[in-house]
Amino acid sequence: MNDQNGAAGSTLAAWRQDIDAIDRELLRLLNKRAGIACEIALIKVSSGLPAYDGKREKDVLDRIAAQNNGPFENESVLAIFTTIIRETRRLGTQRMHSIHFEL
DSSP: OHHHHHHHHHHHHHHHHHHHHHHHHHHHHHHHHHHHHHHHHHHHHHHTOOSOOHHHHHHHHHHHHHHOOSSSOHHHHHHHHHHHHHHHHHHHHHHHHHHHHHO
């Protein structure tokens, strides 16, 4: 029985290491996305564009839903991406306001 528990524990530890590595990569990609959003904020300020673009947000969410192959249901994926978009927009809006104060 110990051999089985040991093997299961080893497998569990390996899967957890994989998840930890994926989490690090997700964090890196989220921060990269946020950095790009800050660059977009610069363009929006210089072009006089608003921070929020509802059509763009809808297009992103539609594309994500269309590309989803599971196992997450579309509702879950859309909730995750809606949060990502909201937080990225918040960061971009902060960046836009700080640019206005710098000018």
